[in-house]
Amino acid sequence: MPQTGRSGCPINLTLEQLGDRWSLIVIRDVMFGNRRTYGELLERSEEGIASNILADRLKRLTASGLLTRRPDPNHRQKGIYSLTEASIQLVPLLAHMGAWGRRHTRPSRELSVRAELLEKGGAPLWNAFMAELAHLHLGAPRPARSVFAELQAAYEKALAHRAL
Amino acid sequence: MPQTGRSGCPINLTLEQLGDRWSLIVIRDVMFGNRRTYGELLERSEEGIASNILADRLKRLTASGLLTRRPDPNHRQKGIYSLTEASIQLVPLLAHMGAWGRRHTRPSRELSVRAELLEKGGAPLWNAFMAELAHLHLGAPRPARSVFAELQAAYEKALAHRAL
DNA sequence: ACAACTCCTTGCAATACGCAAGTGGAAGGA
DNA sequence: TCCTTCCACTTGCGTATTGCAAGGAGTTGT
Numbered sequence: 001m002p003q004t005g006r007s008g009c010p011i012n013l014t015l016e017q018l019g020d021r022w023s024l025i026v027i028r029d030v031m032f033g034n035r036r037t038y039g040e041l042l043e044r045s046e047e048g049i050a051s052n053i054l055a056d057r058l059k060r061l062t063a064s065g066l067l068t069r070r071p072d073p074n075h076r077q078k079g080i081y082s083l084t085e086a087s088i089q090l091v092p093l094l095a096h097m098g099a100w101g102r103r104h105t106r107p108s109r110e111l112s113v114r115a116e117l118l119e120k121g122g123a124p125l126w127n128a129f130m131a132e133l134a135h136l137h138l139g140a141p142r143p144a145r146s147v148f149a150e151l152q153a154a155y156e157k158a159l160a161h162r163a164l
Numbered sequence: 165m166p167q168t169g170r171s172g173c174p175i176n177l178t179l180e181q182l183g184d185r186w187s188l189i190v191i192r193d194v195m196f197g198n199r200r201t202y203g204e205l206l207e208r209s210e211e212g213i214a215s216n217i218l219a220d221r222l223k224r225l226t227a228s229g230l231l232t233r234r235p236d237p238n239h240r241q242k243g244i245y246s247l248t249e250a251s252i253q254l255v256p257l258l259a260h261m262g263a264w265g266r267r268h269t270r271p272s273r274e275l276s277v278r279a280e281l282l283e284k285g286g287a288p289l290w291n292a293f294m295a296e297l298a299h300l301h302l303g304a305p306r307p308a309r310s311v312f313a314e315l316q317a318a319y320e321k322a323l324a325h326r327a328l
Numbered sequence: 329a330c331a332a333c334t335c336c337t338t339g340c341a342a343t344a345c346g347c348a349a350g351t352g353g354a355a356g357g358a
Numbered sequence: 359t360c361c362t363t364c365c366a367c368t369t370g371c372g373t374a375t376t377g378c379a380a381g382g383a384g385t386t387g388t
Contacts, residue, residue, distance in 0.1 A: 006211040008272025010265030010279045011192055011258060017269070021183045021376085028175055038335055047170035050377055055336055065268075077334055077385055086268045093260045094175060100257060101174030104229075104250045105181070108172025115174045184344085202366055214346050219367055241354055241365055333386070344375070351368070358361085 017064055018090075022049060026057050027066065027087055028094060031133065032114060032151065036080050037072070046111070061087075082137040091126050091133070095119065113158040114151045121147075181228055182254075186213060190221050191230065191251055192258060195297065196278060196315065200244050201236070210275075225251075246301040255290050255297070259283065277322040278315045285311075 006012055018024055025047060035041045042054055058081065061067040066087040072078035098115030101107055107115070118125060129147040134140035136148070170176055182188055189211060199205045206218055222245065225231040230251040236242035262279030265271055271279070282289060293311040298304035300312070 007275065008270075009192075009210060009275040010262045010269060010271040012189060012211055012265075013269035013271055014261045014265035015185055015188060019183065019185045019188070021179055024179060024183070025176060028173075039333090042335090046173060047176055050379095051336070052338085052378090053376070056375095075334080075385075077336095079335085089264060089267065093257065093264060096257045096260055097178045098174045100253060101176075101178035103253065105174060105177035106172075107174040107177055111171065111173040186345095203364090206366090214348095215367070216347090216369085217345070220344095239355080239365085241367095243366080330388085331386100332388100333384105335382105335384085337382075338380085340378090342375105342377080345373080347370105347372090349369085351366105353365090353367105355364075356362085358359100 017066070022053055022057050023061060023066075024090075024094070024097075025049065026054070026061065027083070027090060030067070030081060030083055031087070031091070031094070032148075034136070034148070036082070037078055038081075039078075041081075083133055085134075085138070088130050088133045088137070091130050092123070095126055110155065110158040110162055113154045117151055117154055181230070186217055186221050187225060187230075188254075188258070188261075189213065190218070190225065191247070191254060194231070194245060194247055195251070195255070195258070196312075198300070198312070200246070201242050202245075203242075205245075247297055249298075249302070252294050252297045252301070255294050256287070259290055274319065274322040274326055277318045281315055281318055 006016065025045075026041060026049070029035045029041055029045065033044065035044060038054065038058065041058075042049065042051055045054075058067065058069070062069050062081075065084055068082050068084055069079040070082070072080050095115070095118040098112075099119040102112050102115050102119070118129075125147060128143065128145050129151075131140070131143045132145070132147055135142045170180065189209075190205060190213070193199045193205055193209065197208065199208060202218065202222065205222075206213065206215055209218075222231065222233070226233050226245075229248055232246050232248055233243040234246070236244050259279075259282040262276075263283040266276050266279050266283070282293075289311060292307065292309050293315075295304070295307045296309070296311055299306045
């Protein structure tokens with residue numbers, strides 16, 4: 001039996017949670033950019049998210065179990081946001097979104113590099129990345145391979161190349 | 165170089181086109197439900213889309229190249245909507261959305277059956293389905309296997325089972 | 329004590345959404 | 359021909375969401 005408003009279709013239910021212009025952007029920044037606090041997410045936002053929208057999305061995403069928030073031991077006011085098992089399993093979805101966007105929109109070269117790597121790596125790469133996210137966010141053991149570092153290095157190389 | 169408003173990230177650009185609560189629902193109904201006209205999409209909508217929203221989305225999706233509209237030869241007023249190459253390539257994305265929704269929301273059993281088949285079939289099934297959609301919507305040759313019929317049969321079997 | 333920092337909140341305007349009713353052209357029948 | 363029905367949308371209007379700019383409250387560092 002369905003739980004929410006419109007219908008019990010799994011695609012619809014996914015859209016009801018994530019189908020807006022900002023939720024997946026926030027998750028993307030936590031996931032691929034390793035932004036872990038409100039301030040980082042606000043200041044280093046590529047798309048310039050507004051502060052009230054960010055606050056609202058952080059609330060909603062934590063309420064629906066896609067993020068968790070724990071206090072920063074060094075700074076009583078700060079919260080550190082982490083991905084959950086559910087949001088880590090969005091990796092294949094985001095990879096496909098990146099792949100589709102690369103083909104059917106006009107992305108910038110620098111910002112496409114990570115999407116390209118993720119696409120070419122396929123499921124094995126996604127699984128390695130998910131294992132690493134489980135380490136970074138859920139305290140799982142550190143895997144041998146750091147997909148995060150590979151993606152970041154490729155991105156920075158593209159940035160440097162563009163800057164020349 | 166980016167083309168649109170917020171950033172050139174391919175994930176963001178995909179969200180700018182599809183990141184609302186209705187666009188993917190419409191595409192899903194055309195794709196999996198084979199609804200080809202305004203009336204079919206309105207009347208047989210599981211989620212009860214409003215007529216003005218549907219009209220707006222059909223306009224926007226055709227404008228951005230995810231649907232095409234041709235007049236119905238038997239009925240001058242009717243338009244027949246078809247998927248394009250770009251929207252057919254959303255099959256893996258929708259399959260992943262269904263898979264994620266099945267795991268992390270509370271979908272109804274009947275409406276999950278297709279998502280389950282798509283998930284278990286994986287990339288080979290998606291490719292067969294995309295070939296069939298190219299036949300149904302773009303006039304490509306008819307493939308040997310009809311994934312559409314398999315999905316529909318499974319759905320109707322689940323419906324009948326529920327009705328007992 | 330004071331200033332700077334950090335996480336939000338508030339006010340307000342613009343846009344999007346949702347419902348119900350209506351419009352205008354086309355098909356079909358008497 | 360004229361009338362009814364159908365069909366694809368549009369319009370009006372109230373509500374919710376979004377976006378921008380400014381402000382406020384708790385926290386840290388000096």
